[in-house]
Amino acid sequence: MLEIRDLHATVEGKEILRGIDLAVKVGEVHAIMGPNGSGKSTLAQVLAGHPAYVVTKGEVLYQGKNLLELQPEERAQRGIFLAFQYPVEIPGVSNSYFLKAALNAVRKAQGLEELDAIDFLELVKDKVKLVELPEALLHRPVNEGFSGGEKKRNEIFQLAVLEPRLAILDETDSGLDIDALRIVSQGVNRLRRPGNSVLVVTHYQRLLNYIVPDCVHVLVNGRIVRSGSKELALELEEKGYDGIADEGDETVAEAAQGEARVV
Amino acid sequence: MRDEPRARNDTDAVAKYLSAFESVGKGSWQDAPAWLADLRQNAIRAFAESGFPGRKDEEWRHTNLTPLLQAPFVPLVNGVTDAVAESQIEALAIPELWKNRLVFVNGSYRPALSSIAGQGDGITVGGLASVAADGQPLLEQHLARLADPGANPLAALNTAFAQDGTFVHIAEGASLEEPIYLLYLTSTLEDGGATHPRNLVVLSPHARVSVLEHYVSACAAAHFTNGVTELVVADGASLEHVRVQDECLLAFHVSATHGSLGRTANLVSYNLSFGARFARNDVSVALTGENALCTLNGVYLGTGERRIDNHTSIDHVEPACESHELYRGILGGKSRGVFRGRILVRPNAQKTDAKQTNNCLILSDEAVIDTMPQLEIFANDVKCTHGATVGELDEEAVFYLQARGIARPDARGMLTHAFASEVLSRLSNEAARSFLETRLKTILPQKTGV
Known part of the structure; x- marks a missing residue:
C-alpha cells in the first residue's frame, strides 16, 4: 500500500524528517509514536501533500506509484485521507455542501457516478450515527464554532463518507475526553476493511488500546528509532521516550536528549 | 480678492x-x-x-x-x-x-x-x-x-x-x-x-x-x-x-x-x-x-477594468444607538475599488456602539482596493471599532479542501463564493437569498486562479 524510502523533508528551510523508511501493507494498521516535535505531524502532512513541506530526498510509493508527484487532491482522489490534527474552519461553506463536493470529486475521479442530493443525504444519515455527530452540524459552516471534540468527530465522519484506502490519523486523540475517544476509535474500527490500511500518528498509547496496531514505530528527531509489535507501545508508556531511546544506539539517545532540551 | x-x-x-x-x-x-x-x-x-x-x-x-x-x-x-x-x-x-x-x-x-x-x-x-x-x-x-x-x-x-x-x-x-x-x-x-x-x-x-x-x-x-x-x-x-x-x-x-x-x-x-x-x-x-439600530451590509464584485466605490456614512446623533457595518469585496483582474466608511459620533451620542468591518479579497496582482475608515468621535462614553482586511484566500483552507479531493481551482472558487455568501446569508427572505446566491455563482468565477 505505502512504501516510504529515506524520506527527508524541510519546512521553512529547517530539516524535520531525516531519512524515514516505512512500509505499510494492505490491511495493516501502523502507529507512529514520538515526542512533540519529532516529525510525526510533518510526516502526515507530507503524505497529504501540504505545500509548506518540501521533500528534499527520498521517495514515497503509494500503490506502487510515485506519490510525491501528485497534487493533494489527486492523492485524496486515489484514496488517501488525512484526519487533521487541527481541522480548518471554513466560514460560509456548509459542512454537507463541502462533503458532497468532496465525495463527488473523489467518485468522479474513480469513474463512479456522482451522487445527487437525495442519495447523498441517505448516505450521510448512516454515517453521522457512526461517530454520534449531531445532525445539526451538517448544516453549519465547516468546523466553524465546533468544539474540539466535534471537530475531531467531523474528521472521522468525513473519513466514513469518503471511505479511503489509506487513512492517516494525525493526533486524532488529542483534546478528546475518554468517551469521545471511544466513539472516535469505534468509528475508525468499524470502517476497517481487509483492503484498507491505517496510519495512526499519536503521542499517547491510550488510542492504541482502541485502535490496535499491527506495528508500532517510534519517531525521534526525524528518524524511526525503533519498530516493533503493539507491545512496544506499552513499553513506551512505561519507560517514556527517553527510556526507549537509551536502549538504542548513541545517535538515538542524543537525538532524544536533543529533543528533550527543545521541549 | x-x-x-x-x-x-x-x-x-x-x-x-x-x-x-x-x-x-x-x-x-x-x-x-x-x-x-x-x-x-x-x-x-x-x-x-x-x-x-x-x-x-x-x-x-x-x-x-x-x-x-x-x-x-x-x-x-x-x-x-x-x-x-x-x-x-x-x-x-x-x-x-x-x-x-x-x-x-x-x-x-x-x-x-x-x-x-x-x-x-x-x-x-x-x-x-x-x-x-x-x-x-x-x-x-x-x-x-x-x-x-x-x-x-x-x-x-x-x-x-x-x-x-x-x-x-x-x-x-x-x-x-x-x-x-x-x-x-x-x-x-x-x-x-x-x-x-x-x-x-x-x-x-x-x-x-x-x-x-x-x-x-x-x-x-x-x-x-x-x-x-x-x-x-x-x-x-x-x-x-x-x-x-x-x-x-x-x-x-x-x-x-x-x-x-x-x-x-x-x-x-x-x-x-x-x-x-x-x-x-x-x-x-x-x-x-435613542436606541436606534442600523446594520449596513455590502458586497461588491470587480473584474476586468471595472471600478466600484462604496462610501458609507453613519451619523450617531442621539445616545445609545448601535450601528454594525460589514462590507465585503472581491476584486479580480485590473479592477479597482474604494471603501470609505465614515462614522460620526456627535457630542450628545453617549453610549454609542459602532462597529465597522471591511474585508476585501484580492484575486489578482493588479486589482487594487483603497479602504478608508473615518471615525469622528465627539462623545467620550462610546464603543467604536473598525477593522479592514485586504488579502488573498486562506491557503490552509484551500489545502483542507484539496486534501478532501476538491481540485485547487474549484476549492478557490468555493472559498471565494463563501466569502461573499456570508453576507448574503443574513437576508431575511429565503427566495431572494437563494436567487442572489445563484446569481453570485454565475458572476463569480467557479474556478479561481492557481
Whole structure:
C-alpha cells in the first residue's frame, strides 16, 4: 500500500524528517509514536501533500506509484485521507455542501457516478450515527464554532463518507475526553476493511488500546528509532521516550536528549 | 480678492445636462404640483452652480468621474413596449418576489407590468409621479429632505431629471409580510441613455416592511443609472432595504441611499454591487432617536477594468444607538475599488456602539482596493471599532479542501463564493437569498486562479 524510502523533508528551510523508511501493507494498521516535535505531524502532512513541506530526498510509493508527484487532491482522489490534527474552519461553506463536493470529486475521479442530493443525504444519515455527530452540524459552516471534540468527530465522519484506502490519523486523540475517544476509535474500527490500511500518528498509547496496531514505530528527531509489535507501545508508556531511546544506539539517545532540551 | 474662476474640466458635460433639462427634463411630470416644479428647478440651479464633483471635493476625490463626463448621457425616452419588457423581465427578475412588484422600464413606471397585493390596510405603494399628482402630503414633507441637492451634485441631477420612481408608505403599526420588489430595467440598443430613478420609503411608527430594489439591464449598451432613495424610518419601525445593482458591464451606476432612524427604529441595509463598469454607491444614515439600530451590509464584485466605490456614512446623533457595518469585496483582474466608511459620533451620542468591518479579497496582482475608515468621535462614553482586511484566500483552507479531493481551482472558487455568501446569508427572505446566491455563482468565477 505505502512504501516510504529515506524520506527527508524541510519546512521553512529547517530539516524535520531525516531519512524515514516505512512500509505499510494492505490491511495493516501502523502507529507512529514520538515526542512533540519529532516529525510525526510533518510526516502526515507530507503524505497529504501540504505545500509548506518540501521533500528534499527520498521517495514515497503509494500503490506502487510515485506519490510525491501528485497534487493533494489527486492523492485524496486515489484514496488517501488525512484526519487533521487541527481541522480548518471554513466560514460560509456548509459542512454537507463541502462533503458532497468532496465525495463527488473523489467518485468522479474513480469513474463512479456522482451522487445527487437525495442519495447523498441517505448516505450521510448512516454515517453521522457512526461517530454520534449531531445532525445539526451538517448544516453549519465547516468546523466553524465546533468544539474540539466535534471537530475531531467531523474528521472521522468525513473519513466514513469518503471511505479511503489509506487513512492517516494525525493526533486524532488529542483534546478528546475518554468517551469521545471511544466513539472516535469505534468509528475508525468499524470502517476497517481487509483492503484498507491505517496510519495512526499519536503521542499517547491510550488510542492504541482502541485502535490496535499491527506495528508500532517510534519517531525521534526525524528518524524511526525503533519498530516493533503493539507491545512496544506499552513499553513506551512505561519507560517514556527517553527510556526507549537509551536502549538504542548513541545517535538515538542524543537525538532524544536533543529533543528533550527543545521541549 | 478677485474671484478665481473655478478650474473645471466638466464645462461641456454640465452644459449638456443643462440643455437636456430644458428640452427633456422640464417636460416630464406635467401634472406635478408647484412645490415639486420648484424643487426640480432649484436642483438644476444647484447643479449649474456646483458642476460635477471634482478632485477637490472630499467626498468625491477618490472617485474619478472623467469617464462619466466624457459620455453625453441624456434621459432615455422610452421606446420599449410592455410586451418586449415583459419577455426581458422573465429572464432577469426574481420570480418568487413577483407578487408585490413595481416595474420601471427606462426610468418610467409601467403600471400594466406592476401589481401590489395587500394595498390598503395602511399600505401605500405606487409610482412617485402619480402619487405626487394625487397630492400625497408625505411627499412634500419628505422628498429631497435627506438627499440634499445642494450637497450632492449627482443627487441634484437625479432630483431634476427623475421621471419616476417608487413611493412606499407603511402606516403606524402596519406591516407587509412579502417584500416589495422594485425592478428597474434599462433596455436600450444605443449608448448614451440615462435614467434617474427616485424612491421614497416612509415608515410610520412601528411599521414594518422589506423593500428590494433590483437594477438590471436587458442590453449591452453604455447607459447611466443615477438613483436616489430616501428612507424615513420612524420610532419603533423596522425596515429591511436591499439594493441589488446587477447592470451590464458597460453601464455607469451612481446611487445615493439616505436613511433617517427614529427612537428604537431598525434599518438593515444591503448594498450589493454585482455589475456595471463604473459604480459609485453612497449610503448615509442618521440615527436621530435613542436606541436606534442600523446594520449596513455590502458586497461588491470587480473584474476586468471595472471600478466600484462604496462610501458609507453613519451619523450617531442621539445616545445609545448601535450601528454594525460589514462590507465585503472581491476584486479580480485590473479592477479597482474604494471603501470609505465614515462614522460620526456627535457630542450628545453617549453610549454609542459602532462597529465597522471591511474585508476585501484580492484575486489578482493588479486589482487594487483603497479602504478608508473615518471615525469622528465627539462623545467620550462610546464603543467604536473598525477593522479592514485586504488579502488573498486562506491557503490552509484551500489545502483542507484539496486534501478532501476538491481540485485547487474549484476549492478557490468555493472559498471565494463563501466569502461573499456570508453576507448574503443574513437576508431575511429565503427566495431572494437563494436567487442572489445563484446569481453570485454565475458572476463569480467557479474556478479561481492557481
